Amino acid sequence: MNKIILFNPKSANWKHRIPNSILQIGASIHNKYDYVFVDGNLETDCWNKIKKYLDTNDYKYFAVTVMPGMQLRQAIPFSKKVREIFPSVKIIWGGYFASNQYKVCLESGFVDFIINGPGDEAFPQLIDALEKNADYSSINNLIYRKENQIIKTHKSDLFDQDTLPPLPYDYLNQFYPIEKYLGKTFLGKRTGAYHSSVGCPFTCSFCAVVPIYQARWKGKSARNIFNDLIYLKEKFKIDAVEFHDNNFFVSEKRTVEFAELVKNEKINWWGEGRIDTIDKYKDDSLKIMKEAGCKMIFFGAETGNDDILKQMDKGGTQSREQIISFAKRLRKFNIIPEYSFVLGLPAESERKVYQQINDDINFIKEIKKVNPETEIIIYVYSPVPTEGSELYEQVTKAGFKFPSNLEEWLSPSWENFDLRKNPLTPWLKPYIIDRIKNFETVLNGYFPTVSDYKLNSFQRKVIKFFSGWRYKTGFYYFPYEIKFLQRFWLKYRQPEIEGFYAE
Template sequence: MIILFHPRATKPRNCRLPLAILALAAVLEGREEYEIIDGNLDDKPVDSILSFIDSRKVDLVGVSCMPGPQMVAAMEASREIRRLRPHIKIVWGGYFPSIYPDSTLNAKYVDFVVRGQGEETLLELIDALRGKRSFDSILGLSYKDTFGLHRTNAERPMKGPDSFPWSPFHRLPVEQYLRPSFFGKRTAVHHASIGCPFNCSFCGVHAAYGREERMESPERTVDILKHLVSKYGADSVQFYDMNFFLREDHARKLMDLMMPLNLRWWCEGRVDIMSRYSDETMATIKGAGCAMIFFGAESGSDWALKEMQKGITTEQTLIMARRTRQFGIIPEFSFVVGNPKDPERDTRETLRFIRKIKRINPDSEIIVQHYTPTPQRGSMYGDVDGQISFPDTPAEWATKKWMDFTLRIDTSAPWMKRKTKKLIDNFEIVVGSRWPTVQDIRAPRWSRTVLKTLSAWRYALRIYSFPIELQWAHQFIQLRKPKRESL
């Protein structure tokens, strides 16, 4: 038996379908006996895993995790399983171990790391555990040899979603994952592609998956959505693709097929790509149910965007602010502020730029984060000239210092002056109060009125310092912050 474990990453009321685990389950279906344990639904996942270990012959426990709270949950569970059942092999996969494979293998309770796309690597690892092949022949695998030394095999070429079977939704209580959101009463999630062809220097996606994006065929995407609608009653969907609109011809075909489903949905796009789309295509996107698009605007400084290798311009962001307003789609613009080359200048210019976006399209949702690099391929330091030395173990990543770094609460960036960081934080609370997010469906109307009233004078006069009254109000109201729930 194979156990697929999805450690707890969020509150049960916010949980969504564990797509990474479902993708692995799809290739095991009909071939291996397996069980899925989701820590977002199971309050005692370790007990559940131990119960299967004691009642069945378990070959492997596969753990999928993202950085942050889920990594901590993965660490604690894996450590306990190793302590109580030391003979069980444990493999980690997902975003965190793909970026930090050596740090992950430094943990005594991790035997293998699957880097990047894991479906075929998992199947070959199972064969190797049964003596049918050697570990050094498995692409995308890192492991400890008989002497405890780390071995890292070559990368595995990525395949598109169409190369693998559908997720076995019947193996999970799907209804429990279709939660209310701004987009509908029963919101599903879906990944219609994998990877990203761009090379943003602060991002870890290409470090984990390389610089390719493989897209699912529009027909398959719509067939899966139809299944979620007819079988489970989904009325909305969030697409987790890094670039949902990579090609206009693909987008038009998909929109035409999606239109009869009457779904409201959210996705991510790029301003450089979508600024070139025709008005006809934009109207079709809106007509197919698109309610909100997330854009990584990143900076209000063209020089900073060039430093990031982002491949976009500030003018393209402004174009999409105008076009989304024209077509009635809410844009969600994310900024990573405080570029290491000149954080003070980047901060000043970006805050001015955000105000410009708000003048063009007041409905724009603004997400402000500190510039937080991740290691890139061939480098342990991202693009910050060795100013950050990342932790060597999951346990160190779990400390408050590095959890704050991961969650962008306080990166303690050596290039960032305290007053600059404070300006970013204060601006974030002022702009977030002046235009409270529409995505918190639990917040009463009066709470938004209070925040708007308290912050109006500060925003108008550009007085961001010491927003004590807003900090107090947010503690009392506890309005949802999109960037926290998107991690």
Template sequence: MNRTPHTLLINPTITSRSSARFPLSLLHLSAALDRQGSSEILDGNIDRDLVNETLRRMEQGKFDAVGISVMGGPQMAPSIEVSQALRKHFPSVPIIWGGYFPTLYTDTALAAPYVDYAIRGQGEESLPELVAALGKPEHALANIGGLSWKSGDTIVHNPSRRISLGDTGLVLPYDKLGDPRRYLASTFLGRRTAAHQAAIGCRFRCTFCGVAAMFGGTTILPAATRLERELSYLKYELGADSIQFFDHNFFDREEDMIPLLEVMAKLELPWWCYARSDALLKLSESSWKLVRKSRLKMAYIGAESPSGQMLKEIRKGTRPDQTLQVAELCRRHGVVPELSFMVAPPQNTEDETAQTFEFIRELKRINPESEIIVYIYTPLPESSRHEKDRGKRASTPLLDLNGEPVVFPRTPEEWTQPQWVNYACHADAPWLSDKLRQHIRDFVTVLRCRFPTVQDLRSPPWAKRSLSAMAAWRYRHRRYDRPWELNLANRLVKLRMPQVSGL
């Protein structure tokens, strides 16, 4: 009698325990695996001794494979550590990497001796098919969409798989996380904020975006019945009082959004989501009425740049004037716009940065409640773009500060080096001078002290008011450089930085 496959799914540590949110990708994978087998979930954000806990689980139960969800940046080192431990102590168990990093850097992931398979993009169909094919002749792997694998010394990339949003009629297996209520966090949205993802993908093709690279300009929205079932479980069974949507872009075409907004208006759970300025500007007044009733509190909007030319080059599809308009629109409807910008691009680095700083000041004049997130522009290498977009338009080679071509890491270990962790986190780039790097940090310090984020629940109100007053003269007179007094005060107050910690 054949035994059904048993899979261990691992989310390597990336946050503090207090910042842990539902590992949604693993919950979806677990639900898919359990149709023809069984699975367990190990979340390194909760189980802090990840390697020893992994080895303990492996010793207790017979697993046919281990799937590891891997992001770039700070999650690389724990991903490598747990993979190496598995290879050392359980050398015959296949190790499968999936998620953002192996999708964008597939050959780099498979260059590691501790990675046997990589799943590109969505894994709910590919992973169960792979687990079922393990131990069978090699040709059984050939028809698994989205799979990359090693055949001797050769890496084989199977054709990509179309994304889908299947619905079993059930909620996700939250019980596999132990007590799922420990993932409900106190945020500015509510005392018990739950993370949730309704739609997947994004129909836009921004050249810098990992979502576009993973999904190739495709998005799928859920049925309203599914959204209501899932959110009702979070609200009535787990006690969630607010929702942070991890959708790659929540607002899409208005006619498709109305049924979803009606569900949100019915449940009245304060919420946060990603959005686009053009989508919000196209909403009718009746849809905005639903938005207000649903209690949307904040929308994260990728403004990116005040340069129309740059927005065109990165295929953003929006205009600078729309960013200004959406700041005013959100003000009228009581929604806080959280606007992100990418400064210091490889070309016109200093001029683009200076223009962005002035544009941010204009936004704050239009809507002082606007939240501003500043990142360094760190584009994806050509090889990481979606296959539909590679080579379509000539891209200017990336050069470092010395005019030499930027060479991206070729192994997972190289991606753990500080400069590449910072690159993956949009915190630094090889073409930045020390002077500009410091100038950006100083501007951000003055800005966040002058306008402390509403998301900061830890710092006492008197401290935030004091820092705002201290920073007022610098902000008014554009005296950003060397804000020593603000840096000193920040050591005591430690204002929250949304670009680092999110909600």
């Protein structure tokens, strides 16, 4: 029986986390097919490792999880090499880059199949069909080429997460010691990563997972989440966890039940949620969450402009007033709100875009007044292919186009695009981008993030001192002295949310 390589391309230069995406696929075939893990984050010569497996002629499937940004540096050239050197090997891509950019992936000539969303059933069924040389057109969640036509099969319902097989942590441990994934963070000394749910029940027009999950969400039960974390605690000594769900807090009942279960286990945790969802939580729920180790929650605040929130299809009831009041409310419970903002959406004029950005800068400063502990993460707007949305139509009319060639994504500008750093959008001029980035530098100097535990109190005070006059006067131009201090001391990093790019 032919074997399978499950490849996780390098996704970060630091803060390596348990590769849940390939673990999930591994779980789906664990008792049926022979497979190996290759993690680009922990390999010194990743291509050589892959080639050694393929040289045996035992491995006929090369399966790659592909997120935007850094993972493309290995996913694209390695897949191309596999096709050139081992043409009989089937190359299968998953992850939301592959699902959202399926046309350019399949037209590359070196991607045979795309798993469009969860692969818990699609992946093993596809391998079954290929092994038997059988028809695969009726398998859900597939995208592939047939002659000159791209075929997208039916999207399956999301699976009951409690019925899925356990992740093969012990098997991964044979390839890469789990402790290498348990980094020190502000949460704890051995921080793990975990997915408790898939999808999100909302339809924000700037979110890359919306086309994949189509406003659907399924979560594990609180009891099963707890059991998994206790296993990781007892087996691998974790003392903290980041929930890399797209939306961990959909159900107040599930969240509270989990908090009640875990409150005596001394496990700190972080997750991603929505302001208008958690603002409906009772005070007692927030209190037990804090007691149970919830230290910080990531929220998409996005903007202080109510009209733009509607333009974003932000759903629910989120508003400028609520964003501020909720930050103030969380302060009472000592839970840090981590607010992300998406600046630079298109407008009717360049002047209007600049004004909207200045308005949001002032809004961020208002939030800092009511709750100085609020962490702020700033992204420059990057379009996602949410075809049919009003925002995406506006973006394309403004002249924005995605690359027509897969290898074009390897250029530095397009890599930064999907990291929301350099949007390549026609309406954002260099001086506007500079305005955003310079404010971000000053903001993170005046309010050093708690997430960067490497900065000591003296270093924080010095950076805050040099940033203070800029922050108070609104003079953000050329903040070279702040950048120097940030780079000089321990290669200080701006705060960034990994969960936003979760598998």
